Amino acid sequence: DAGITQSPRHKVTETGTPVTLRCHQTENHRYMYWYRQDPGHGLRLIHYSYGVKDTDKGEVSDGYSVSRSKTEDFLLTLESATSSQTSVYFCAISADGGLTDTQYFGPGTRLTVL
Amino acid sequence: GNSVTQMEGPVTLSEEAFLTINCTYTATGYPSLFWYVQYPGEGLQLLLKATKADDKGSNKGFEATYRKETTSFHLEKGSVQVSDSAVYFCALSDPSGTYKYIFGTGTRLKVLA
Numbered sequence: 441d442a443g444i445t446q447s448p449r450h451k452v453t454e455t456g457t458p459v460t461l462r463c464h465q466t467e468n469h470r471y472m473y474w475y476r477q478d479p480g481h482g483l484r485l486i487h488y489s490y491g492v493k494d495t496d497k498g499e500v501s502d503g504y505s506v507s508r509s510k511t512e513d514f515l516l517t518l519e520s521a522t523s524s525q526t527s528v529y530f531c532a533i534s535a536d537g538g539l540t541d542t543q544y545f546g547p548g549t550r551l552t553v554l
Numbered sequence: 555g556n557s558v559t560q561m562e563g564p565v566t567l568s569e570e571a572f573l574t575i576n577c578t579y580t581a582t583g584y585p586s587l588f589w590y591v592q593y594p595g596e597g598l599q600l601l602l603k604a605t606k607a608d609d610k611g612s613n614k615g616f617e618a619t620y621r622k623e624t625t626s627f628h629l630e631k632g633s634v635q636v637s638d639s640a641v642y643f644c645a646l647s648d649p650s651g652t653y654k655y656i657f658g659t660g661t662r663l664k665v666l667a
Contacts, residue, residue: 547598
């Protein structure tokens with residue numbers, strides 16, 4: 441299994457509070473991704489990174505920011521959480537981001553915003 | 555834009571039944587196609603993939619063939635087991651060069667003993 445951990449695994453927070461989710465990898469892969477999973481939507485890309493300090497927006501980036509200061513860590517921040525951001529968040533990694541490249545997923549973080 | 559359409563679930567089968575989960579896609583260019591499986595409470599795991607037309611991906615008794623003429627990548631297994639109960643996602647890699655996947659909405663499979 442690819443070495444990907446996510447923390448925390450579960451979090452309950454209140455509307456308006458900031459939240460940071462962490463993804464850590466031990467594979468030295470260049471690309472890292474944050475997705476959210478919601479019923480009826482499958483997985484949707486929030487942000488991705490193609491190197492240290494290099495990030496770009498995905499399909500559903502509003503209300504989220506990311507940072508990558510080291511190859512192994514990719515942080516997702518909700519500056520002011522809203523109930524619509526209640527979801528399961530998955531981090532993924534891939535070696536080179538090419539069309540044939542495989543993405544490997546972490547175990548997920550279940551976030552509930554009250 | 556690029557998209558993936560999967561058959562809606564849930565799909566309920568008896569053990570040893572034949573499984574087909576339909577997946578069709580829309581894409582410009584030449585994407586790679588993937589099937590991922592998600593067991594309860596876990597992340598997604600790659601099940602199989604195919605990177606060009608007419609390729610067949612296979613793993614753990616599951617198979618899928620990349621059909622460019624019908625833009626399909628249907629997942630099949632000849633004899634399902636209770637342990638195959640999970641959610642299955644079809645995905646494609648985006649040929650526009652933005653290094654991202656597009657996922658279907660997932661199909662839940664329940665296999666009864």
